[in-house]
Amino acid sequence: VQLQASGGGVVQAGGSLRLSCAASGRMFSRYNMGWFRQAPGKEREFVAGISRSGGRTTYADSVKGRFTISRDNAKNTVYLQMNSLKPEDTAVYYCAADWAISSAPVATATSGYDYWGQGTQVTVSS
Numbered sequence: 001v002q003l004q005a006s007g008g009g010v011v012q013a014g015g016s017l018r019l020s021c022a023a024s025g026r027m028f029s030r031y032n033m034g035w036f037r038q039a040p041g042k043e044r045e046f047v048a049g050i051s052r053s054g055g056r057t058t059y060a061d062s063v064k065g066r067f068t069i070s071r072d073n074a075k076n077t078v079y080l081q082m083n084s085l086k087p088e089d090t091a092v093y094y095c096a097a098d099w100a101i102s103s104a105p106v107a108t109a110t111s112g113y114d115y116w117g118q119g120t121q122v123t124v125s126s
Contacts, residue, residue: 001025001115005095015124019080021095021117028076029053032098032106034113035069035102037091044094048080049106053076056066058106063089081084085124092119 034049049071096113
């Protein structure tokens with residue numbers, strides 16, 4: 001599967017952005033999906049993940065209550081709605097896909113994902 005992330009930009013603190021990740025191929029609904037981010041000089045970290053059907057989601061503590069992950073399997077797209085953005089949310093955001101059985105837990109480690117998109121820059125100014 002090939003992944004294309006978009007929707008990044010520059011926003012003031014307290015603002016919102018919606019990231020999208022479009023996937024190629026016909027098997028999108030067989031993948032758990034995740035969003036990660038990487039700030040300069042830091043390791044890539046988990047942000048949010050969603051199961052194949054969208055019935056299960058998980059979030060990093062740092063974004064709980066502010067970010068929402070969702071997916072539209074008919075459109076082969078996963079979204080990340082980011083509200084109440086903070087300067088510390090500034091990073092390159094990556095989407096990732098994990099080929100998974102229906103009961104598989106949503107992975108939170110980078111090693112749990114098989115495919116990665118190219119990243120989209122999010123900059124939050126104070």
